[in-house]
Amino acid sequence: xxxxxxxxxxxxxxxxxxxxxxxxxxxxxxxxxxxxxxxxxxxxxxxxxxxxxxxxxxxxxxxxxxxxxxxxxxxxxxxxxxxxxxxxxxxxxxxxxxxxxxxxxxxxxxxxxxxxxxxxxxxxxxxxxxxxx
Amino acid sequence: xxxxxxxxxxxxxxxxxxxxxxxxxxxxxxxxxxxxxxxxxxxxxxxxxxxxxxxxxxxxxxxxxxxxxxxxxxxxxxxxxxxxxxxxxxxxxxxxxxxxxxxxxxxxxxxxxxxxxxxxxxxxxxxxxxxxx
Amino acid sequence: xxxxxxxxxxxxxxxxxxxxxxxxxxxxxxxxxxxxxxxxxxxxxxxxxxxxxxxxxxxxxxxxxxxxxxxxxxxxxxxxxxxxxxxxxxxxxxxxxxxxxxxxxxxxxxxxxxxxxxxxxxxxxxxxxxxxx
Amino acid sequence: xxxxxxxxxxxxxxxxxxxxxxxxxxxxxxxxxxxxxxxxxxxxxxxxxxxxxxxxxxxxxxxxxxxxxxxxxxxxxxxxxxxxxxxxxxxxxxxxxxxxxxxxxxxxxxxxxxxxxxxxxxxxxxxxxxxxx
Numbered sequence: 243x244x245x246x247x248x249x250x251x252x253x254x255x256x257x258x259x260x261x262x263x264x265x266x267x268x269x270x271x272x273x274x275x276x277x278x279x280x281x282x283x284x285x286x287x288x289x290x291x292x293x294x295x296x297x298x299x300x301x302x303x304x305x306x307x308x309x310x311x312x313x314x315x316x317x318x319x320x321x322x323x324x325x326x327x328x329x330x331x332x333x334x335x336x337x338x339x340x341x342x343x344x345x346x347x348x349x350x351x352x353x354x355x356x357x358x359x360x361x362x363x364x365x366x367x368x369x370x371x372x373x374x375x
Numbered sequence: 376x377x378x379x380x381x382x383x384x385x386x387x388x389x390x391x392x393x394x395x396x397x398x399x400x401x402x403x404x405x406x407x408x409x410x411x412x413x414x415x416x417x418x419x420x421x422x423x424x425x426x427x428x429x430x431x432x433x434x435x436x437x438x439x440x441x442x443x444x445x446x447x448x449x450x451x452x453x454x455x456x457x458x459x460x461x462x463x464x465x466x467x468x469x470x471x472x473x474x475x476x477x478x479x480x481x482x483x484x485x486x487x488x489x490x491x492x493x494x495x496x497x498x499x500x501x502x503x504x505x506x507x508x
Numbered sequence: 509x510x511x512x513x514x515x516x517x518x519x520x521x522x523x524x525x526x527x528x529x530x531x532x533x534x535x536x537x538x539x540x541x542x543x544x545x546x547x548x549x550x551x552x553x554x555x556x557x558x559x560x561x562x563x564x565x566x567x568x569x570x571x572x573x574x575x576x577x578x579x580x581x582x583x584x585x586x587x588x589x590x591x592x593x594x595x596x597x598x599x600x601x602x603x604x605x606x607x608x609x610x611x612x613x614x615x616x617x618x619x620x621x622x623x624x625x626x627x628x629x630x631x632x633x634x635x636x637x638x639x640x641x
Numbered sequence: 642x643x644x645x646x647x648x649x650x651x652x653x654x655x656x657x658x659x660x661x662x663x664x665x666x667x668x669x670x671x672x673x674x675x676x677x678x679x680x681x682x683x684x685x686x687x688x689x690x691x692x693x694x695x696x697x698x699x700x701x702x703x704x705x706x707x708x709x710x711x712x713x714x715x716x717x718x719x720x721x722x723x724x725x726x727x728x729x730x731x732x733x734x735x736x737x738x739x740x741x742x743x744x745x746x747x748x749x750x751x752x753x754x755x756x757x758x759x760x761x762x763x764x765x766x767x768x769x770x771x772x773x774x
Contacts, residue, residue, distance in 0.1 A: 243642070243671045244754055248678035251750040254685040271670050272642045278714040279647035285560050286653040294551050301567075302446050302457050308707065309442045313435050315677040324435050327467035334460035351650040355643055376509070376538045377621055381545035384617040387552040404537050405509045411581040412514035418693050419520040427684050434700075441574065448544040484517040488510055568712050568723050575708045579701050590701050593733035600726035 243268050249317055256317045259373060266366045267314050273363040274307035277339060280356035296342050303339035306331050307363060322374050329367045336364035376401050382450055389450045392506060399499045400447050403465065406496040407440035410472060413489035429475050436472035439464050440496060455507050462500045469497035509534050515583055522583045525639060532632045533580050539629040540573035543605060546622035562608050569605035572597050573629060588640050595633045602630035642667050648716055655716045658772060665765045666713050672762040673706035676738060679755035695741050702738035705730050706762060721773050728766045735763035
């Protein structure tokens, strides 16, 4: 992705740590794609009936992460209240999705990859949250 | 919209108040569309340079409301943590957007309509939040 | 929804028929929500394994319709090429989804409602397409 | 991103070329983020009034590319009609956005980066289109 390049070239003042911001946006974009693909992979499993909750949480997490990418790509982030609320929703969605996928990670490799993507996104969102007043 | 009809016909048990849930989904869908259109209208104004903050908040609010519609349309809502976090983000985005648009409501009718849509969505999200354990 | 009100209050010149444009945006917003809810309802059915294709098409159609709402809410529509391509994708997604849901409409009322929403959206998109040079 | 890993671990049969599919998804995800950020950067420019068309096309292109990521992440792609229509819309949005951004690339580096991301996405979508019957 080219997130860092876009932060560097905006005329707006970006008060957040540029490197951390870029890593959060990339992690959220990755997580949104992985969750969409994991829901689809779960849907193809023989045991789809046992993966209903996993599919729903995957879809929720994909949507929340996509919105996180959008809001953080409007780099200015002087709307601290919105940025914070969206990051908090992203932390909640990612940790719920990670916990669910981890239960299937032994059987389904796509759930293992998805859990890892969710944990990575959750941690980076938490780190960014600590820097927003 | 046909939100109530879809809630009525799902085989899932929907623990939230059906009528309230339907009204929140409709208000969030309305708000997302109105915010997208308000950003576009602001962009066409002669004084676009003074409406930068309004445009950005409109775009953020449109994205957050769209995710709210998605998450609430997976009616089951047994992921109370995600539902709650998304509703809280929606309340924050809508009240920030309403406050900003209200400042331009005297000059720009699209901002007046947008502020009303944001207030309606904010209030319904708050009401739904009180019913989620 | 408040689509017509937003078209009336934008300072931009809107060359498309205002009433038709408003009806397309509302039909696409309705269809996007209904498809999201239909995918979720299918996921709750005992026979979920037989509804995999229906769920996938529902999710595709929900995404395409959501983008249609966005692009058409930037009312100016002087980007005729993008508007046309998006409307064509929307027609294709809606007719594919309608055809699939119609096969389950006898057994699942949510599929019947979804098929109707898709047909309504498809027809209005086609009508709008005929008016774009 | 982890697109290739998710394609490798799905139980579904993926008939499209796996490597090409992964590159299209990554290019569309990159383009969607870059277009969102370019619209925001344009909004911060002193000459925002001259960048209205650029901002609108950026926002359209961001939405179309996001839907492309979603539809292609449901890897099965046996809905050739929807996949094709979405790829065609993506080609149109990306080439329109590239052409617009190229006009500002000399003055605004974010427009140069955006034009490159659009061209890359457009070419990969075209290549994938030639492989879909």
